[in-house]
Amino acid sequence: MLFLLAPHAYGTALIIDSSTSEVKVSSSFIGTDVMVFGTANDKDDIIVVITGPTETAIVRKKGRVSGIWINKEKLEFREIPGFYAIASTRPLSEITETDELKKQKIGIHNVITTASLNSKDENIKTFKSFKDALVRGKKTKGLYLDMPLTIDVVSKRLFKTTFHFPNNMTTGIYTVKVFSFQKKRLVSMVSKTISVEKIGIGADVFKFAKEQSALYGLLAILIAVLSGWIASVIFRKI
């Protein structure tokens, strides 16, 4: 599937695709690599961003209370991406102005802003340290990239870059956005989606657990009782 956006100025033609449009999470899934590639105008600067389904994260900070470390402060971040990866041909600051990056929400620190907070929260002052902790935590799980990967420029017009989708990613629709800049000006943006879904027995189990919880619970108990009984019969004979 190819998405083609009408050229803005300069007669730009930005065309992209990815090595796959569907990531299947089967019971043997250990993560996968997805390549995003395309063509752009000669000398264009390219930024590729992949964003996962949104979620709400509660970040808590521990403090010491009579010798024990317990959760004290918390900050709730709403509608943040569960997955965020970015790649660029050059450092972001060389490609365009900070304001433009903010406007286009490029870079994780322009995606998670004070707008993500619950308005009732009054801990705006502590926002930065909590946000950094969130990005750090997601990064160690391989779910966020705060520094862009490099994009290979294969020929003058052809570019490609490879992202890693880790095994702990959530299922849903992922959005790939490719921006092309010329002389620090955004000339074109195209996007496509990649769906990440569970398949096979794992998917059936997940669906069953969510949709028919009571029956699932009873089945879990039944399996356990039967296994316990079978084990007792087998090992009695040995």
Added chain:
Amino acid sequence: MHIYLPIAEMSVNIFLILGMGGAVGFLSGLFGVGGGFLMTPLLIFIGVPPPVAVGTEANQIVASSVSGVLAHWRRANVDFKMGFVLLLGGFVGSSLGVILFKYLQNLGQLDLVIKLSYVIFLGIIGFLMLWESSRTIIRSRSAAARRGKLHQHNWFHGLPFKMRFRKSKLYISAILPFLIGATVGVLSAIMGVGGGFIMVPAMIYLLGMPTSLAIGTSLFQIIFVTANVTFLQALTVQTVDILLAVLLLTGAVIGAQFGSKYSVRMKGEQLRALLALLVLGVCVKMIFDLTVMPADLYSIALLMG
């Protein structure tokens, strides 16, 4: 070889899980305990989300208790009447525990309460067992043990609703076993344990039941309490991973057989002393976790949607 756990939403090495099940199963066969107090912290340690660890471990304990109780039933070591009173309490306690679990999770203090419960209960039980078993070891070396009374009379023998438990040769108030069942039920839901390590001493020392009956009867009621926890966790928070439970119990069942074969070669008081050290070890680990400054002061909890 990796396998993707559908509810935990992560892939794990299948042999790691089987090995963990086997090792904990070995210890549970050796000491005659469920092993939930070892398995749940281990699961959390390898990265399984705590709610999934607790819900799944409850499911696994159903299986190991069933195979355990069948062995005791054959030897007529189950007091069903006592078990019934205990499990009435257990149902009430574990249902409250599941509600409390969800409430603490929303509050962000679930981790703290789980760890504190481990410290308090493992600390008390481990210390008492160590004290009792070392005294027995010392006494058996010096002189013949004195014969005590069958059981002692305490204030709770004056409580109402007295019931006769023929099998255990007891005539006591039903309130006491009900309360024991309820307390262990709450802990079972929050800590992801069967609670045998609390239930059995309570039945022996508080109710005055014979040891063999206490173990069989506690296994009998643990089946129903952990089944209740499994069902309620599956219903309210969907944190029971059948695949993980099956892997764990496969390892545990095999390990337990080797463990129980080993246990006949050792003396009871030596086994109890070793178990006490193991229990205290987990307790010390939890104290360490609570008091040493964490590497990252921040933690992240995710809500989907």
